[in-house]
Amino acid sequence: MIRENVTALLKELEGGNCYHEKVTLVAATKTRTPAEINEAIAAGITDIGENKVQEFTAKFDEVNGARRHFIGHLQLNKVKYLIGRTDLIESVDRNELATELAKRSVRAGIVTDILLEVNIGCEESKSGYPLEEAFSAYERLSRTEGLRVKGFMAMLPLAGDEGYLGGLVDKMRALYDRAKAHDTNIEHLSMGMSGDWRLCLAHGSNMIRLGTAIFGSRTSPVGQHLPVRQ
Ligand SMILES: *Cc1c(COP(=O)(O)O)cnc(C)c1O
Numbered sequence: 316m317i318r319e320n321v322t323a324l325l326k327e328l329e330g331g332n333c334y335h336e337k338v339t340l341v342a343a344t345k346t347r348t349p350a351e352i353n354e355a356i357a358a359g360i361t362d363i364g365e366n367k368v369q370e371f372t373a374k375f376d377e378v379n380g381a382r383r384h385f386i387g388h389l390q391l392n393k394v395k396y397l398i399g400r401t402d403l404i405e406s407v408d409r410n411e412l413a414t415e416l417a418k419r420s421v422r423a424g425i426v427t428d429i430l431l432e433v434n435i436g437c438e439e440s441k442s443g444y445p446l447e448e449a450f451s452a453y454e455r456l457s458r459t460e461g462l463r464v465k466g467f468m469a470m471l472p473l474a475g476d477e478g479y480l481g482g483l484v485d486k487m488r489a490l491y492d493r494a495k496a497h498d499t500n501i502e503h504l505s506m507g508m509s510g511d512w513r514l515c516l517a518h519g520s521n522m523i524r525l526g527t528a529i530f531g532s533r534t535s536p537v538g539q540h541l542p543v544r545q
Pocket of ligand 1: 343345386508509525526527528
């Protein structure tokens, strides 16, 4: 089933987004086992994303051949477990986190690739920079030693009609284009989950994070199958 899903998705993504840009498909792996993740990679998945630091470290040691994204809310005291182990941290949602990532990256002698997360729907339940603050945060962080800003990430609200939601993606695309105009590091606009990815691609996203569309519905609570470890 995983293989069939990945094959069909990659086929549909061949044409790219509405600008014919290449689309990166990230498999969102929360609650999935290393065996399931490896099956997705064998089927052609090149990028995987995990939400929780504990799952990231426990599972991603057992999977091979994919770029590793961190896509969840990141606590400051967990940053140290991720330094040097990620290909892209998509969820840099506040200045304190960026500062901590920069400090530890410099100390480790590396540059950490990040996306800035924007709370595009202004939702209390979600984190991220307000849209009005995102460009100035980008300008500052793109000059911060230890960090390389590669673009932006956002999650659409669950509710809302297509016109409203498409308009939110348009706003994110405008932010992305403004940054990209003078910065060759800017490559990714990460928007789109299983329920809304076609809409996001139609409005200029070029990276999507899919869980259920690849692996099927999540039946177990997050992390249930993993041994508890600190
Ligand atoms: C779980 C998750 C996804 C994927 O969600 P699906 O609806 O299963 O596709 C994408 N992005 C983030 C940040 C997630 O936590």
